[in-house]
Amino acid sequence: MNAEWDGKPYHPISLEYRKRFGGKVVKVPVSIADSCPNREGLKGMKTCIFCDEHGSFAYADTQKESLRNQIELHRAKVASRFNAAKFLVYFQAYTTTFTALNRLKDGFEIALSYPDTVGLVVGTRPDCLSEAVLRTWREYGEKTYVAVEVGVQSFDDDQLSWMRRGHNGAQAIRGIERIAKESGAEVGIHLMFGWPTENDKQIIETARLCNSLPISNVKLHNLHVLANTPLADMYHAGEFQPIDLDLYAHRVALFLDHLDPRIAVHRLAALSNRWDELIAPEWVRHKMRSFQGMIDRINEAGVYQGRSFTSNHQ
Numbered sequence: 001m002n003a004e005w006d007g008k009p010y011h012p013i014s015l016e017y018r019k020r021f022g023g024k025v026v027k028v029p030v031s032i033a034d035s036c037p038n039r040e041g042l043k044g045m046k047t048c049i050f051c052d053e054h055g056s057f058a059y060a061d062t063q064k065e066s067l068r069n070q071i072e073l074h075r076a077k078v079a080s081r082f083n084a085a086k087f088l089v090y091f092q093a094y095t096t097t098f099t100a101l102n103r104l105k106d107g108f109e110i111a112l113s114y115p116d117t118v119g120l121v122v123g124t125r126p127d128c129l130s131e132a133v134l135r136t137w138r139e140y141g142e143k144t145y146v147a148v149e150v151g152v153q154s155f156d157d158d159q160l161s162w163m164r165r166g167h168n169g170a171q172a173i174r175g176i177e178r179i180a181k182e183s184g185a186e187v188g189i190h191l192m193f194g195w196p197t198e199n200d201k202q203i204i205e206t207a208r209l210c211n212s213l214p215i216s217n218v219k220l221h222n223l224h225v226l227a228n229t230p231l232a233d234m235y236h237a238g239e240f241q242p243i244d245l246d247l248y249a250h251r252v253a254l255f256l257d258h259l260d261p262r263i264a265v266h267r268l269a270a271l272s273n274r275w276d277e278l279i280a281p282e283w284v285r286h287k288m289r290s291f292q293g294m295i296d297r298i299n300e301a302g303v304y305q306g307r308s309f310t311s312n313h314q
């Protein structure tokens with residue numbers, strides 16, 4: 001295990017932020033988009049089965065506030081929670097690149113007007129990337145830090161189709177490569193574990209694919225059931241059962257074991273912020289206990305990020 005990882009069995013993104021910005025930096029989630037290609041039914045797409053009405057936004061109660069209000073309100077929350085004084089404004093909700101380019105640029109200008117903003121992070125999906133958006137990121141990258149977080153979830157076409165993502169694995173790979181090459185932004189991807197057809201072999205293949213892509217970070221998410229989602233209907237109909245903490249921790253350990261240690265990790269799971277929305281599984285509700293439970297299981301298995309990475313490449 002790397003001595004720089006603050007005792008964690010994985011490479012924490014906080015370390016990269018510390019190195020780059022010379023101190024603690026946290027993300028301030030904001031919302032400027034109000035929809036996405038799926039919700040608009042483009043090309044016959046449907047809402048992803050796991051997505052709640054807020055487009056996976058962390059602060060649903062302030063989603064309709066002006067961008068300035070959101071930045072100031074959310075920054076105050078994360079500043080006191082994480083004791084940070086520098087921030088990345090994270091355009092999180094829905095598909096940020098589905099909004100008009102002028103609106104996106106206005107949002108960037110507002111975010112950068114705060115002296116303690118040290119960069120921009122944009123959440124999007126891999127098939128919603130115009131040349132103008134990529135060019136804009138390149139332009140902003142000349143004056144500030146720009147990172148893009150791509151909702152990939154899985155590279156497996158059957159799983160992508162089951163969750164109604166509206167894109168396939170090859171499109172995800174192409175999108176990631178385009179962002180890295182054409183915009184120069186740092187690329188991170190979001191992955192979900194807990195699919196009904198998931199298996200160990202597939203998790204290892206996913207880690208190896210990540211190692212081969214031009215990404216610098218990953219964010220892991222457990223597939224959980226939120227109220228008023230298609231997945232909730234499936235859960236109530238007995239068609240879906242979320243995996244338990246043991247199996248999820250096993251999958252995360254396997255993924256980390258094979259993941260290149262250069263790739264930073266945002267988090268190991270999305271433990272619920274909005275308890276009122278959570279239907280299942282129950283372990284997601286217990287944030288600290290479940291996080292520590294995962295770390296304990298990974299440590300007990302003697303696993304750390306990249307332990308099996310070298311042998312992948314011999």
Ligand code: SF4
Pocket residue numbers: 035036037038039046047048051052055056093094095125151
């Ligand atoms: S996950 Fe993203 S693309 Fe899917 S429905 Fe939600 S906002 Fe739209």
